[in-house]
Amino acid sequence: MGGPAEWPTRDLLSHRAATTPQRTALIDVETDEAWTFRAFDRRVDRVASALEADGERIGVLMDTRPAFATVFFAAMRIGSTVVPLNVRETAGELASKVERTGPDAIVCERSTESTAYEIAVDARVVSVDDPGDDRMARLPHHGSDEDADGSGAASIDPVSLAPDDTALVMFTSGTSGEPKAVRLTIDNLVASASASAFRLGVDPDDRWLCCLPMYHMGGLAPVIRSVLYGTTVVIQREFDPRETARVIDEYDVTGVSLVPTMCRRLLDAGWTPPDSLRFVLLGGAPASSELLERCLEAGVPVHPTYGMTETASQIATATPDETRAHEGTAGQPLVCTDVAIVDDDGRPVETGEAGEIVVSGPTVTPGYLDDDATAAAIGDRGLHTGDVGYRDADGRLWVLNRRSDRIVTGGENVDPGEVVAVLREDPAVAEAAVVGLDDPEWGERVAALVVPAAGPGENSSQNVDPPRLLDRCADRLAGFKRPKTIAVADSLPRTASGTIDRAAVRDRLREDGIDVTRGE
DSSP: OOOOOOSOOSOHHHHHHHHOTTSEEEEETTTTEEEEHHHHHHHHHHHHHHHTTSOSEEEEEOOSSHHHHHHHHHHHHTTOEEEEOOTTSOHHHHHHHHHHHOOSEEEEOGGGHHHHHHHHTTSEEEESSOOSSTTOEEOOOTTOOTTTTSTTOOOOOOOOOOTTSEEEEEEEOOTTSSOEEEEEEHHHHHHHHHHHHHHHOOOTTOEEEEOSOTTSHHHHHHHHHHHHHTOEEEEOSSOOHHHHHHHHHHTTOOEEEEOHHHHHHHHHTTOOOOTTOOEEEEOSSOOOHHHHHHHHHHTOOEEEEEEEGGGTEEEEEOOHHHHHHSTTOOBEEOTTOEEEEEOTTSOBOOTTOOEEEEEESTTSOSEESSHHHHHHHEETTEEEEEEEEEEOTTOOEEEEEOSTTOEEETTEEEOHHHHHHHHHTSTTEEEEEEEEEEETTTEEEEEEEEEETTOSSTTGGGGOOHHHHHHHHHHHSOGGGSOSEEEEOSSOOBOTTSSBOHHHHHHHHHHHOEEOOOOO
């Protein structure tokens, strides 16, 4: 006889529903409806039955809502990989991602229906809502409670899974200018949940508020972790400072994941955290010292975290006490997450010395869909993050520079090369440089320095029309990627080696830049 199978052997929800079926799994703030794990499991069963013939990959073009969680676990139940798609991106941006991942079906909602059809190509399109197009099928009603006891529910046997099976393919911006497709296994997700639990703790009565986009790891992680822990996830479909403050208070929320802009907006709205709140996991972008001081003064149990999609969320997380005593630290790495700081030759540096951050351990992706990208990023020591940082004598991590030149605005990643490519499509633009400028609201805002095609000259700036450039960007880029500040120059500042001097570009934009929009 063989030894015992590695756990988990099937989808995570079926394991949980067999253990504590009566406990509350999910609360939908919009409807004030609560689901037990038993009811959640039945809903997943019905959706899994409807998706069973849809192949190895299922694209999900939905915003934060319980239906997203249902589809995610339904796909896991039938052994399919979920490919979350960003609802804020244009059809052109999404089309290349669909082409690279080749989903057999795309699950959408009413608001993304037309985009789903535009990008689907050979994929079947189904909706979780009543479709507006007669061609589209609708998934079984996930919101009905008629199947809570199993009556009338379709039943499907969960497929056997292995820990190294790919559960997710998530896109993240890369230094090359093309988003990378990150593979995350079931083992990655379970290891991340386990390590986070050791750092943040788990209480049987925990309620983790999810108000981040579920197509990002920060939004989906609380759903996965709550199922593993047997605790409740509270889903708020859209963040609003006053409404989120009410939800945290009235639903006895014990934990919430936020990006710094959200946290700042809560404090600006006069929010005072209730006694029930144990942690605020603050990630997606670096938090300023000013914001962290405000949190500590207001009694917010803030846990600044450094993480990435490639590690299924957290790498290092600081506690409030660490944040107070060691300003700027991202905290110590999570258990079983090994962090090395290496020099340009890949050799470990001394304590306190800066170098590239390299991460290894069970939370780290086995690689990207692109083999070349995998070979470039993953070496003998683990995943090369491209970030620069250092560790102190107690292992605390400080992150000095963001990955390459990536811009993080409101928790969303923007690759400057993608924006430059769109700007240079305009015949009036010869060159462009795109950088992030500090922004009190969003952390950073996208800014562009452009060189007119007419070349040097006193009136060359007249050939570049910022509103027209924005119109071009609006057709090709999501709102968060479009330049908010634009300046015109005779040439781009360059270093002695000929590369663009990004510090000088920022200085020029601060001096001469024009804010072309502030409303997005």
